[in-house]
Amino acid sequence: MSEKKTINDAVSKRYEHGFVSDVAADTFAPGLNEDVIRRLSAVKNEPEFMLNWRLKAYRKWCTMKMKTWASLNIEPIDYQAISYYSAPKTQDGPKSLDEVDPELLRTYDRLGIPLYEQKMLAGVAVDAVFDSVSIATTFKDKLKEAGVIFCSFSEALQEHPELVEKYMGTVIPVGDNFFACLNSAVFTDGSFVYVPRGVKCPMELSTYFRINAANTGQFERTLIIAEPGASVSYLEGCTAPMRDENQLHAAVVELVALPDSNIKYSTVQNWYPGDENGKGGIYNFVTKRAVAHERAKVSWTQIETGSAITWKYPSVTLRGDDSVGEFYSVALTSNCQQADTGTKMIHLGKRTKSTIISKGISAMKGQNNYRGRVKVGPMAEGARNYTQCDSLLLSDTCGAHTFPYVDVANATAKVEHEASTSKIADEQLFYLGQRGIREEEAVSLVVNGFCREVFDQLPMEFAVEAQKLLEISLEDSIG
Amino acid sequence: MLTIKNLHAEVEGKKILKGLNFSAKPGQVHAIMGPNGSGKSTFATVLAGKEDYEVTDGSVVYKDTNLLELSPHERAHLGLFLAFQYPVAIPGLSNINFLKTAVNTIRKHQGKDPVDAYDFLAQAKALAMRVGLGESFLSRGLNDEFSGGEKKRNEIMQMLMLNPSLCILDETDSGLDIDALKTVAAGVNAHRSPDHIIVVVTHYQRLLDYIVPDFVHVLIDGAIVKTGDAQLAKELEKKGYQWLMESAGGGA
Ligand SMILES: Nc1ncnc2c1ncn2[C@@H]1O[C@H](COP(=O)(O)OP(=O)(O)OP(=O)(O)O)[C@@H](O)[C@H]1O
Ligand SMILES: [Mg+2]
Numbered sequence: 182m183s184e185k186k187t188i189n190d191a192v193s194k195r196y197e198h199g200f201v202s203d204v205a206a207d208t209f210a211p212g213l214n215e216d217v218i219r220r221l222s223a224v225k226n227e228p229e230f231m232l233n234w235r236l237k238a239y240r241k242w243c244t245m246k247m248k249t250w251a252s253l254n255i256e257p258i259d260y261q262a263i264s265y266y267s268a269p270k271t272q273d274g275p276k277s278l279d280e281v282d283p284e285l286l287r288t289y290d291r292l293g294i295p296l297y298e299q300k301m302l303a304g305v306a307v308d309a310v311f312d313s314v315s316i317a318t319t320f321k322d323k324l325k326e327a328g329v330i331f332c333s334f335s336e337a338l339q340e341h342p343e344l345v346e347k348y349m350g351t352v353i354p355v356g357d358n359f360f361a362c363l364n365s366a367v368f369t370d371g372s373f374v375y376v377p378r379g380v381k382c383p384m385e386l387s388t389y390f391r392i393n394a395a396n397t398g399q400f401e402r403t404l405i406i407a408e409p410g411a412s413v414s415y416l417e418g419c420t421a422p423m424r425d426e427n428q429l430h431a432a433v434v435e436l437v438a439l440p441d442s443n444i445k446y447s448t449v450q451n452w453y454p455g456d457e458n459g460k461g462g463i464y465n466f467v468t469k470r471a472v473a474h475e476r477a478k479v480s481w482t483q484i485e486t487g488s489a490i491t492w493k494y495p496s497v498t499l500r501g502d503d504s505v506g507e508f509y510s511v512a513l514t515s516n517c518q519q520a521d522t523g524t525k526m527i528h529l530g531k532r533t534k535s536t537i538i539s540k541g542i543s544a545m546k547g548q549n550n551y552r553g554r555v556k557v558g559p560m561a562e563g564a565r566n567y568t569q570c571d572s573l574l575l576s577d578t579c580g581a582h583t584f585p586y587v588d589v590a591n592a593t594a595k596v597e598h599e600a601s602t603s604k605i606a607d608e609q610l611f612y613l614g615q616r617g618i619r620e621e622e623a624v625s626l627v628v629n630g631f632c633r634e635v636f637d638q639l640p641m642e643f644a645v646e647a648q649k650l651l652e653i654s655l656e657d658s659i660g
Numbered sequence: 661m662l663t664i665k666n667l668h669a670e671v672e673g674k675k676i677l678k679g680l681n682f683s684a685k686p687g688q689v690h691a692i693m694g695p696n697g698s699g700k701s702t703f704a705t706v707l708a709g710k711e712d713y714e715v716t717d718g719s720v721v722y723k724d725t726n727l728l729e730l731s732p733h734e735r736a737h738l739g740l741f742l743a744f745q746y747p748v749a750i751p752g753l754s755n756i757n758f759l760k761t762a763v764n765t766i767r768k769h770q771g772k773d774p775v776d777a778y779d780f781l782a783q784a785k786a787l788a789m790r791v792g793l794g795e796s797f798l799s800r801g802l803n804d805e806f807s808g809g810e811k812k813r814n815e816i817m818q819m820l821m822l823n824p825s826l827c828i829l830d831e832t833d834s835g836l837d838i839d840a841l842k843t844v845a846a847g848v849n850a851h852r853s854p855d856h857i858i859v860v861v862t863h864y865q866r867l868l869d870y871i872v873p874d875f876v877h878v879l880i881d882g883a884i885v886k887t888g889d890a891q892l893a894k895e896l897e898k899k900g901y902q903w904l905m906e907s908a909g910g911g912a
Binding site: 606607608609611612613614615616617618619620622626627629630631632633634 | 708709710711712731732733735736737740741742744747748750751752753754757758761762765766769801802818822
């Protein structure tokens with residue numbers, strides 16, 4: 182029996198990670214042009230192909246417009262007002278933790294990232310991204326032994342440029358969409374994972390992202406490659422300090438699952454969602470996509486509780502025969518948050534299979550949209566998809582909407598869709614209350630129950646964290 | 661000691677309890693019988709404190725405390741337990757997780773430490789067996805897709821786990837097969853103690869063959885119109901309620 186830790190006295194916590202740490206940052210003046218991109222690439226001492234790639238992306242981006250079809254209210258973003266590079270002062274990278282700015286370490290402590298003693302996440306390698314430069318990586322040796330490469334994207338560009346060049350952009354082309362294109366031009370750092378043929382990665386890989394310096398857009402780039410027969414589980418967690426202005430976040434994540442490999446990618450997001458009026462939250466536009474080759478399996482699990490605006494559709498292109506794609510999602514919106522999330526499953530290979538489980542929770546004035554596309558190509562004999570979208574409404578002023586798009590070009594394919602919308606019943610709260618459980622905790626229990634299918638997909642320590650985040654995010658959301 | 665005087669209550673403007681008087685002492689078992697729609701479940705629900713049930717008159721005092729001022733969870737902390745006629749399902753909330761939360765909440769209120777997870781699991785497994793539910797029920801969603809009888813067994817299991825001092829069992833015997841009935845009755849009898857008040861609402865005298873009550877009350881049209889001993893239940897079985905309705909005629 183998998184017993185997930187219960188949430189205790191929920192709800193009355195303020196956002197705990199809302200603070201700004203005082204690290205002197207080395208920051209570019211705001212603005213974006215080719216020169217900025219050249220400087221960025223030079224500062225990072227990148228190989229030439231990278232600079233050319235960035236410039237190509239930038240030129241393409243200048244011709245693009247932001248799509249408006251996601252049903253979100255978005256204030257126009259001034260891209261010239263953003264600074265595209267900021268690095269903590271310790272430029273050359275610390276050799277040990279003693280060299281790390283103690284202020285940074287305190288920041289991590291408050292975020293609950295245990296750098297000294299990894300008691301909590303024992304067995305988990307943490308590659309912490311602080312603003313734009315990776316400052317600490319642990320468990321490297323153990324991974325090295327297995328032949329696994331897990332490092333910052335910048336480091337990968339120095340140490341393994343041929344791998345980066347070979348795979349970068351193969352899943353998400355430069356001009357795929359407005360934000361991915363911008364990311365391609367100006368990305369600063371992120372994570373790189375390479376698991377060699379037949380290797381099962383010996384530990385869960387984890388990265389914590391954090392936005393810190395004011396007005397610094399974050400443009401992470403993550404690339405994960407699983408060679409044939411390899412398997413890896415990657416955890417991404419995000420928190421951000423409180424801000425007055427909306428901050429832009431436009432990440433790109435590419436997963437390459439070669440034949441018979443297995444990639445599990447889990448995200449728990451805890452960005453400041455903005456105050457009751459929606460002011461001060463994070464704009465989160467993320468492009469995440471995987472390609473699954475023959476018999477490979479890719480699984481996306483995401484818990485979204487933060488951000489003023491989330492726009493995110495982790496997708497799987499099921500290219501190889503018998504490949505499998507999964508998407509498990511919990512999205513909670515409260516205050517004035519808007520979430521437009523979902524997934525795309527593109528079935529190209531024969532007997533490809535996909536499963537989509539989406540749980541949307543809306544509270545206060547939150548708006549939650551599920552947008553899913555299931556596409557079955559003409560060659561995808563016997564492809565199967567199962568989609569389940571459930572919405573839970575916690576107030577009378579919130580909303581949930583589902584937009585399933587199904588596009589089937591092969592008659593042997595089976596596509597199933599189920600959807601439900603519910604409210605927490607007074608009877609449920611009364612039942613729990615009668616058993617001594619106070620109302621706030623009762624709400625948490627019902628909401629957690631609603632999300633259980635998704636939580637069960639998370640690694641244990643993340644599942645506990647996810648429930649805690651949900652609990653914090655439910656604050657003031659009752660009624 | 662539970663003392664209820666002249667209780668009047670309404671739901672959505674409809675008057676349902678109309679001057680109900682009732683009292684019980686620790687150690688006693690009371691049975692409440694009465695026709696469909698007479699207000700038995702309403703009575704139980706009002707005692708447990710459901711919000712939309714408005715008490716318009718009267719008093720309810722338990723352990724020298726005015727129950728009517730307390731919210732449902734506070735009443736539970738005071739020892740009140742209601743086995744629901746129709747237990748609600750909470751999908752995805754595992755039975756065991758729910759039970760542990762309930763037990764720990766009550767322990768916290770009593771100033772005790774949370775239960776040891778290992779001991780608790782062992783205890784829960786033993787209790788599940790005792791009420792005839794397999795271990796698999798512990799990890800299933802609370803009452804989620806349980807059969808009618810399984811829900812009732814689960815209510816009894818919770819009662820035994822939480823060890824409340826004032827139990828109201830609302831038709832816990834309805835819809836049970838004969839073995840389940842014996843199991844439930846055995847659970848209730850095991851819970852009988854000089855410290856506990858047990859109130860069983862039932863339509864069937866056969867339950868009272870297994871749980872012999874100290875008192876039997878007849879509730880008609882929102883008030884208790886007759887009180888007797890176990891013999892009264894047998895009489896009702898033969899005669900029905902008509903004769904009492906007539907005497908209660910024009911009541912309240
Ligand atoms: N929420 C409600 N709104 C309106 N009327 C209600 C509500 N709840 C109960 N009633 C009415 O109150 C009366 C008493 O109902 P109650 O459920 O207490 O009866 P009961 O004695 O438990 O019946 P049974 O033996 O069938 O369980 C019924 O007429 C019922 O229709
Ligand atoms: Mg009833």
